[in-house]
Amino acid sequence: MRSIAVxxxxxxxxxxxxxxxxxxxxxxxxxxxxxSAGVSSAGGHGNTEAKNDILTAVASFWRHxxxxxxxxxxxxxxYQIVDPTDVIGWTFLNGSVVGxxxxxxxxxxxxAFEWDLLKAALDKANGRVVIARRKIATLRKEDDxxxxxxxxxxxxxxxxxxxxxxxxENQKSEATSKTPFFCFVSxxxxxxxxxxxxxxxxxxxxxxxMN
Numbered sequence: 660m661r662s663i664a665v666x667x668x669x670x671x672x673x674x675x676x677x678x679x680x681x682x683x684x685x686x687x688x689x690x691x692x693x694x695s696a697g698v699s700s701a702g703g704h705g706n707t708e709a710k711n712d713i714l715t716a717v718a719s720f721w722r723h724x725x726x727x728x729x730x731x732x733x734x735x736x737x738y739q740i741v742d743p744t745d746v747i748g749w750t751f752l753n754g755s756v757v758g759x760x761x762x763x764x765x766x767x768x769x770x771a772f773e774w775d776l777l778k779a780a781l782d783k784a785n786g787r788v789v790i791a792r793r794k795i796a797t798l799r800k801e802d803d804x805x806x807x808x809x810x811x812x813x814x815x816x817x818x819x820x821x822x823x824x825x826x827x828e829n830q831k832s833e834a835t836s837k838t839p840f841f842c843f844v845s846x847x848x849x850x851x852x853x854x855x856x857x858x859x860x861x862x863x864x865x866x867x868x869m870n
Contacts, residue, residue, distance in 0.1 A: 661693050661709060661712045661713065661716070662712060662715070662716040662719075664689070664693060665690075665693070665712075665713050665716040665717065665720075666716050666719070666720045668682050668683070668686055668690070669682075669716075669717065669720045669721070669731070670720075676730075679730075679731070679734070680734070683734055683735075683738060683740075684738075687738060687740075690713070690735075690738075690740045691739075691740055693709060693713060694706065694709050694710050694713060694740050694741060695709065696708070696709040707745065707748070710740075710741045710742070710745040710749075711745065711748070711749050711752075713735070713740070713741060714732065714735075714741060714745065714746065714749045715749070717731045717732065717735070718753070725772045728772075728776075729772075729775055729776060729779060732746055732776060732779065732780075733779055733783070736779075736780065736783045737783075743780040743781065743783045743784040743787075744780075744784070746776060746777075746779070746780040747777060747780045747781070750769070750773050750776045750777055750780070751769075753773065
């Protein structure tokens with residue numbers, strides 16, 4: 660059933676590359692459902708056997724056009740229907756069946772086509788690692804900037820409080836230093852007032868006695 664669904668989709672997309680992309684995008688939910696073997700793949704892994712069946716169906720449909728096999732494999736990885744590890748595992752399994760082993764415990768006799776599949780899968784995996792590292796670097800930079808801004812605002816707040824406290828102390832010291840001067844001026848004004856009153860009253864008494 661899974662193979663029939665995939666090959667039917669590939670038959671629709673066999674007219675042109677744009678037909679292939681439109682078919683994958685239109686039936687993306689179905690392809691992911693088939694890759695998960697009907698089980699929710701919220702964890703992002705799916706079912707390895709189901710993904711191998713999808714890759715086998717693609718290779719079987721395009722068995723006379725290996726270039727299209729590589730293109731479809733790449734698009735399946737791009738849309739995260741299969742993972743690069745699934746393509747690598749399928750390639751080695753396919754190489755062991757098709758190419759046969761040279762000798763026991765010796766490297767597999769992979770063809771140039773299968774090496775191309777391996778290279779494409781490794782490049783896709785490395786690209787995802789690079790993207791993940793960039794995201795991590797961006798998040799770290801944003802976190803460092805946020806911490807620097809928070810620290811700067813705290814320092815500005817402390818400096819503002821210290822400046823306000825210093826201004827208050829200066830005003831207090833100025834007021835304290837001016838207090839004796841104000842007392843002296845007040846005493847002088849009061850003494851002058853009483854002296855003027857006394858002298859005026861004395862002049863009035865002398866004039867009264869003379870009259």
